[in-house]
Amino acid sequence: MFHQYNRDDIRDRARAAFIGMAIGDALGATVEFMTASEIASKYGTFRDIIGGGWLRLKPGQVTDDTEMALCIGRAIIKNQGWSLEGVADNFAAWLKSRPVDCGDTCRKGIRAYLLQGRLEAPPNEWDAGNGAAMRLLPAALFSLPDDLLLKKYVIEQAHITHNNPVSDAACICLGQLLHMALCGAEKSRLRQHVEGLVARFPTFNYTPYRGLATGYVVDTMQTVFHWFFRGKSFEECLIGTVNQGADADTTGAICGMLAGAYYGGEALPKRWIKKLDSAVLAEIEVMTEKLIAASPVGRM
Ligand code: MN
Ligand code: MN
Numbered sequence: 001m002f003h004q005y006n007r008d009d010i011r012d013r014a015r016a017a018f019i020g021m022a023i024g025d026a027l028g029a030t031v032e033f034m035t036a037s038e039i040a041s042k043y044g045t046f047r048d049i050i051g052g053g054w055l056r057l058k059p060g061q062v063t064d065d066t067e068m069a070l071c072i073g074r075a076i077i078k079n080q081g082w083s084l085e086g087v088a089d090n091f092a093a094w095l096k097s098r099p100v101d102c103g104d105t106c107r108k109g110i111r112a113y114l115l116q117g118r119l120e121a122p123p124n125e126w127d128a129g130n131g132a133a134m135r136l137l138p139a140a141l142f143s144l145p146d147d148l149l150l151k152k153y154v155i156e157q158a159h160i161t162h163n164n165p166v167s168d169a170a171c172i173c174l175g176q177l178l179h180m181a182l183c184g185a186e187k188s189r190l191r192q193h194v195e196g197l198v199a200r201f202p203t204f205n206y207t208p209y210r211g212l213a214t215g216y217v218v219d220t221m222q223t224v225f226h227w228f229f230r231g232k233s234f235e236e237c238l239i240g241t242v243n244q245g246a247d248a249d250t251t252g253a254i255c256g257m258l259a260g261a262y263y264g265g266e267a268l269p270k271r272w273i274k275k276l277d278s279a280v281l282a283e284i285e286v287m288t289e290k291l292i293a294a295s296p297v298g299r300m
Helices: 007-031 036-043 064-079 084-096 104-116 137-143 147-159 165-182 187-200 217-230 234-242 248-263 270-275 278-294
Strands: none
Touching: 007 064, 007 137, 007 165, 007 234, 007 248, 007 270, 007 278, 064 084, 064 137, 064 248, 064 278, 084 104, 084 147, 137 147, 137 165, 137 278, 147 165, 165 187, 165 217, 165 248, 187 217, 217 234, 217 248, 234 248
């Protein structure tokens, strides 16, 4: 059975997914909270990592999306396995380090862990932001290709801050798309998988695309689906996504992980990799190797 997995190919795609996520975050952050027409009148088409934005970032600096993903990856490596407390501890240390940005729902959940040791937020119909989906990539890498482990890790990390059926559905679907893309699935297969999500949760229907790219996980995923399935390259997918504006660092991060997994390392524009924070890039390279080596596919 294991002969069907090409581990060199999977490692390349995993690395591209993680770097792609950071690229999308660093690229999109410049235009976060702008409208598509504001971006168009200021930049024409926005296409370079230049920093700035409402967070006044350095070029190549990443935000909470990448930082929280790194928290999850570090916890897995440090504990040599899945440790929800380890993840929550890293989120807590990160929040105390006064990060450049942190969403309200994430902050609320991490505070509840700090104050009460709470690892699972109570179910909340309003906590349908994209904060759980944006950071799940290390859980997807470490569970590859086991679907039950994927669901366990993805949902446990999500519920530290976001306990909501729509967020859960988005997280599981995104994790499964990542697993499929990392193993070399075609886009038609990925599209079919999203159709399954839309059948169960019609709210995720993205055709016709409404153009909303807010932090509501439904708007976020519709934007990612629209531009990922329409784009012909990693670069096209990312540029389409972030030029939608709104929560552009997070739509960028999610589209970046998916497009990175799908197109692989060769497709990542060199000009974007060069601009990325070099410490973040170095940590991602090492972390990805370790997560894949420790995953079921790495141990086969
Ligand atoms: Mn962010
Ligand atoms: Mn964001």
